[in-house]
Amino acid sequence: MSEVKVAEKKSALFGKNEKKLLIDPLNDNNPITVQVLGICSALAVTTLMNKALVMSIAVIFVLAASNVLTSLLRNSIPKQVRMIVQLVIIATLVTVVELALKALDYNTFKELSVFIGLIITNCIIMGRLEAFAMANSPWRAFLDGIGNGLGYGIILLLVAFIRELFGKGTVFGFGIIGPDAGYLINTSESWLFGWYANNNLMVLFPSAMFVIGVLIWIHRGIVNKSLVDVS
Amino acid sequence: MHSTNYIIRFVLVMTAIVAVILSLMSTGLKPIHDKNEAVYNKTAILSAIASHLGKDLKTLSDEEIGAIFSEKVTQKVLNMDGKVIDEATMMEMGYKDGLAESVDMGKEMKKPEEDRVLPLFIYESDKGNEFYILNVRGKGLWDEIWGCVALEDDMNTIAGVAFDHKAETPGLGAEIKDSQAFKEQFVGKKIYRPDGEYKSIYVRKGGAKDPVHEVDGISGATITADGVTEMMQRGIAYYEPYFDKINK
Numbered sequence: 001m002s003e004v005k006v007a008e009k010k011s012a013l014f015g016k017n018e019k020k021l022l023i024d025p026l027n028d029n030n031p032i033t034v035q036v037l038g039i040c041s042a043l044a045v046t047t048l049m050n051k052a053l054v055m056s057i058a059v060i061f062v063l064a065a066s067n068v069l070t071s072l073l074r075n076s077i078p079k080q081v082r083m084i085v086q087l088v089i090i091a092t093l094v095t096v097v098e099l100a101l102k103a104l105d106y107n108t109f110k111e112l113s114v115f116i117g118l119i120i121t122n123c124i125i126m127g128r129l130e131a132f133a134m135a136n137s138p139w140r141a142f143l144d145g146i147g148n149g150l151g152y153g154i155i156l157l158l159v160a161f162i163r164e165l166f167g168k169g170t171v172f173g174f175g176i177i178g179p180d181a182g183y184l185i186n187t188s189e190s191w192l193f194g195w196y197a198n199n200n201l202m203v204l205f206p207s208a209m210f211v212i213g214v215l216i217w218i219h220r221g222i223v224n225k226s227l228v229d230v231s
Numbered sequence: 232m233h234s235t236n237y238i239i240r241f242v243l244v245m246t247a248i249v250a251v252i253l254s255l256m257s258t259g260l261k262p263i264h265d266k267n268e269a270v271y272n273k274t275a276i277l278s279a280i281a282s283h284l285g286k287d288l289k290t291l292s293d294e295e296i297g298a299i300f301s302e303k304v305t306q307k308v309l310n311m312d313g314k315v316i317d318e319a320t321m322m323e324m325g326y327k328d329g330l331a332e333s334v335d336m337g338k339e340m341k342k343p344e345e346d347r348v349l350p351l352f353i354y355e356s357d358k359g360n361e362f363y364i365l366n367v368r369g370k371g372l373w374d375e376i377w378g379c380v381a382l383e384d385d386m387n388t389i390a391g392v393a394f395d396h397k398a399e400t401p402g403l404g405a406e407i408k409d410s411q412a413f414k415e416q417f418v419g420k421k422i423y424r425p426d427g428e429y430k431s432i433y434v435r436k437g438g439a440k441d442p443v444h445e446v447d448g449i450s451g452a453t454i455t456a457d458g459v460t461e462m463m464q465r466g467i468a469y470y471e472p473y474f475d476k477i478n479k
Binding site: 047076077078079080081084085088092095096099100102103106107110167200203204 | 233237238241242245246249252253256257260263264267268270271400401402403451
């Protein structure tokens with residue numbers, strides 16, 4: 001109920017509260033490392049930076065747009081069918097993203113295959129609609145959507161960076177470390193890195209679980225100790 | 232509390248709006264989707280002879296790929312007896328434009344063997360060499376695998392291959408697509424023994440023993456590699472009747 005009251009208070013267009021909506025999901029309330037939502041796609045699309053970037057942009061768009069739409073309709077949506085209405089809004093936007101991506105970048109569309117469609121089942125989106133957009137103004141819902149989308153995207157890109165670098169020796173397809181001249185560090189010639197080989201585990205899905213686990217540990221143990229309840 | 236009447240009206244209106252938006256978008260973007268898909272398929276076919284194109288396939292624009300296809304590639308559709316089916320007959324059989332590129336190998340594989348049709352692409356390089364690009368399809372570990380095999384004009388020596396897959400394990404089975412080294416092994420291999428017996432290519436676990444007909448397998452991907460062997464054995468053999476006809 002407290003959230004509703006905050007929303008009703010007249011506030012500046014971009015005041016302290018609005019800023020908090022945008023910044024909070026990046027750290028204190030990160031959807032992946034703190035709320036542990038949206039893990040499915042974080043495992044599946046983080047083998048390459050390129051995939052993770054497209055996925056993040058898609059989720060940011062769907063989350064912000066569905067938050068705004070739900071917020072605009074929040075007083076006319078019948079309470080009894082609100083979940084269904086939210087799901088229809090999400091599914092529509094995801095289909096729009098899928099059709100647009102198929103027209104804009106067919107190769108990435110092929111690579112992401114079913115995972116674009118699976119944004120519908122991403123708990124972050126449904127969670128934000130139900131918990132935030134149903135009780136807040138469109139502008140605040142928009143900021144909340146962007147914030148949570150960014151929080152999701154940052155972790156996705158971080159995991160993809162680690163997995164692509166150690167799994168394939170590249171970042172965004174650009175060679176960093178590998179056994180021929182196309183790479184920045186050429187392991188077949190360098191005296192220092194001659195022992196280096198790509199870690200095949202990093203390409204497989206379980207590695208994302210390990211990487212996310214370690215990220216959560218670093219996040220709570222070093223970056224933001226206030227997250228740990230010491231009582 | 233909203234009345235039941237209101238809820239029904241709300242849901243109906245919402246459904247109608249969503250249906251209109253999505254169907255408009257889907258129909259509006261259809262031509263672009265079809266064009267993208269065609270370019271994607273053409274790129275896959277040309278990637279089997281990437282080293283003979285004289286250009287880097289990755290840097291070519293959609294238009295350039297279309298141009299290569301219309302100027303230098305002859306498309307033929309064969310039946311299982313090795314006879315060429317002409318475009319008009321193909322259209323009667325229900326294929327969109329009667330060309331080899333509209334043949335979906337995935338659908339063909341579901342038909343009884345004798346009813347299948349086979350796409351064949353003949354690419355003529357700038358130097359005047361002809362390459363025969365065949366489509367093959369089989370089963371990997373998890374799902375389907377498929378590929379394009381380019382033969383030189385002796386219809387025996389492999390000029391290049393390109394594989395793709397639906398769901399092979401990344402880093403293991405998926406290497407048939409991702410690993411350049413795996414695909415390069417096929418170049419120069421022969422599908423016939425010197426005495427003319429059909430042998431195809433064998434992906435051998437633990438390393439190739441026969442330098443003419445075998446390539447090294449991928450560690451950790453034995454079943455996918457066996458799938459490639461089976462696909463090459465059976466898939467290339469489908470084209471044999473046609474080769475026999477033109478070699479005579």
